[in-house]
Amino acid sequence: MHDFYYNGKELYCEGVAVKDIAAEVGTPFYLYSHKTLTDHYTKLAKAFKSVKPLICFSMKANSNLAVLKSLVKAGAGLDIVSGGELFRALKVGVDPKKIVYAGVGKTRQEIQDAIKAGILLFNVESTGELVAINEIAGKLKKKVNVSLRINPDIDASTHSYVTTGKKESKFGIDLNTAEAVFLDRARYHHIDLCGIHVHIGSQITVSEPFVKAFRKVLIFMMQLEKHGTKIKFLNFGGGLGIIYSDEKPQTADEFAEKILPLLKGSKFQVVFEPGRFICGNAGIFVTRVLYPKKTQAKNFIVVDGAMNDLIRPSLYDAHHDVLAVTKNEVLKRIKADVVGPVCESGDFLAKDRNIPDFQAGDLIALMGAGAYGFTMSSNYNSRPRVPEVMVSGSKFEIVRKRESVADLIKGETIPSFLK
Ligand code: LLP
Numbered sequence: 001m002h003d004f005y006y007n008g009k010e011l012y013c014e015g016v017a018v019k020d021i022a023a024e025v026g027t028p029f030y031l032y033s034h035k036t037l038t039d040h041y042t043k044l045a046k047a048f049k050s051v052k053p054l055i056c057f058s059m060k061a062n063s064n065l066a067v068l069k070s071l072v073k074a075g076a077g078l079d080i081v082s083g084g085e086l087f088r089a090l091k092v093g094v095d096p097k098k099i100v101y102a103g104v105g106k107t108r109q110e111i112q113d114a115i116k117a118g119i120l121l122f123n124v125e126s127t128g129e130l131v132a133i134n135e136i137a138g139k140l141k142k143k144v145n146v147s148l149r150i151n152p153d154i155d156a157s158t159h160s161y162v163t164t165g166k167k168e169s170k171f172g173i174d175l176n177t178a179e180a181v182f183l184d185r186a187r188y189h190h191i192d193l194c195g196i197h198v199h200i201g202s203q204i205t206v207s208e209p210f211v212k213a214f215r216k217v218l219i220f221m222m223q224l225e226k227h228g229t230k231i232k233f234l235n236f237g238g239g240l241g242i243i244y245s246d247e248k249p250q251t252a253d254e255f256a257e258k259i260l261p262l263l264k265g266s267k268f269q270v271v272f273e274p275g276r277f278i279c280g281n282a283g284i285f286v287t288r289v290l291y292p293k294k295t296q297a298k299n300f301i302v303v304d305g306a307m308n309d310l311i312r313p314s315l316y317d318a319h320h321d322v323l324a325v326t327k328n329e330v331l332k333r334i335k336a337d338v339v340g341p342v343c344e345s346g347d348f349l350a351k352d353r354n355i356p357d358f359q360a361g362d363l364i365a366l367m368g369a370g371a372y373g374f375t376m377s378s379n380y381n382s383r384p385r386v387p388e389v390m391v392s393g394s395k396f397e398i399v400r401k402r403e404s405v406a407d408l409i410k411g412e413t414i415p416s417f418l419k
Helices: 016-026 034-047 067-073 081-093 107-116 127-139 175-183 208-226 252-263 276-282 312-316
Strands: 003-008 010-013 029-033 053-057 079-082 097-102 121-124 144-149 191-197 234-237 269-270 283-294 299-303 322-324 333-339 347-356 364-368 388-392 395-400
Touching: 003 364, 010 016, 016 029, 016 283, 016 364, 016 388, 029 276, 034 053, 034 067, 034 388, 053 097, 053 299, 067 079, 067 081, 067 388, 067 395, 079 081, 081 097, 081 107, 107 127, 107 208, 121 127, 121 191, 127 144, 127 191, 144 175, 144 234, 144 364, 175 208, 175 312, 191 208, 208 234, 269 333, 276 283, 312 347, 322 347
Parallel strands: 029 388, 053 079, 053 269, 079 097, 097 121, 121 144, 144 191, 191 234, 234 269, 299 333
Antiparallel strands: 003 010, 029 283, 283 299, 283 364, 322 364, 333 347, 388 395
16 A cells, blocks of 8 residues: 555665654655555556546645656646646646646636646636636637536535535536536637536545546536537546545545446546545655653643644644654553644644654654645744655655745845834
8 A cells, every 4th residue: 555664663665764764854854655656646547547547646735846757757647726836847847738727716827827838728617717718828829628627516525625526615617507608618719618627525435426426427428419519538536535544445446447337438538636546645744752741631742743744633633643663662552642833722743642652752653644745834833844755765865855944034025114
């Protein structure tokens, strides 16, 4: 499943002991396994190879250049949601014809830059944005491919913050409106409205919601084709769940087994936009114990990492397994919270866990932190962002260096009236 394992008492990432990396890089830091990353991409590509899918890694999950380059070299395209992500994507040399651009609100500048870069496809979620893309493409004398994002009104049975396919969510266009938009497509001279996009949410561990949504979309597509609309791209989004604790998510093969029969005889290009499935278990967050603190009510392990570094526990009550980087059998187990130095009660990395009675200086790994870990980190409490490290085999390299305090004030000025 992933390449983090114990060799005796030591936690390893591929062929490198995590404690050796900590000694060189300092703590906290993110650590990625190149092998796990590329293996997950390959698993999905293999499972669907009969339909030759375009797998666009959803780079909001992890946009480090080394991560992107690893996947692009393995054959992946990229799913972007901003001008910043376009910039990163082009930096790693991905073929623009493997870039899909999603999101509910692209600015005119972002649209223009993406058209100029020659991306494959925009996923659009409102007629306002269709009008804008049409206008900008016209000025650039281009015709661009667009998919409409459908809101299939399906409950993905996941955390409410990451459910996107219900009719109450801001995402997508309902089927009736979408049909009207397709029938009216001739008015957009500079757009080839030739795709359907659906993404119903994230960390979905069972196949049923996907099957339900894809069925709805396929029926919709057949309806459209009857009216003479040619669909070239069917983009099924991302959302495949992974194991954080005791989830039993579908494997790539099980997922393909459910989905491939729906795609029999299809002539369109199938697109996927997985993020977490590819990089979630390929990364860990490593932090060092500062002070164990026992109060009358609870035990706390105060560490040097915090909610600004890994916000998923605070934001979604997300679970990341807590492992000792070096096992110490002498330590008894206690129930404790792992907390950071940030001045908020919501600053915790783990809550009420049965974990070793860690001592000052011990290293702790928070597992499954490769997706939405570093990308959601911030400088809150003026904490410099942590480094990212990638292991391949028996080697490791820093792929983003630790920010300095000088980085914290980059771009800030004291106004002249205060000088
Ligand atoms: N496509 C679209 C249009 C998306 O909005 C997303 C994620 C993906 C693909 C990739 O989804 P994935 O395969 O990673 O589930 N920060 C949250 C997750 C937010 C997901 C946002 N959209 C978390 O930490 O759980």
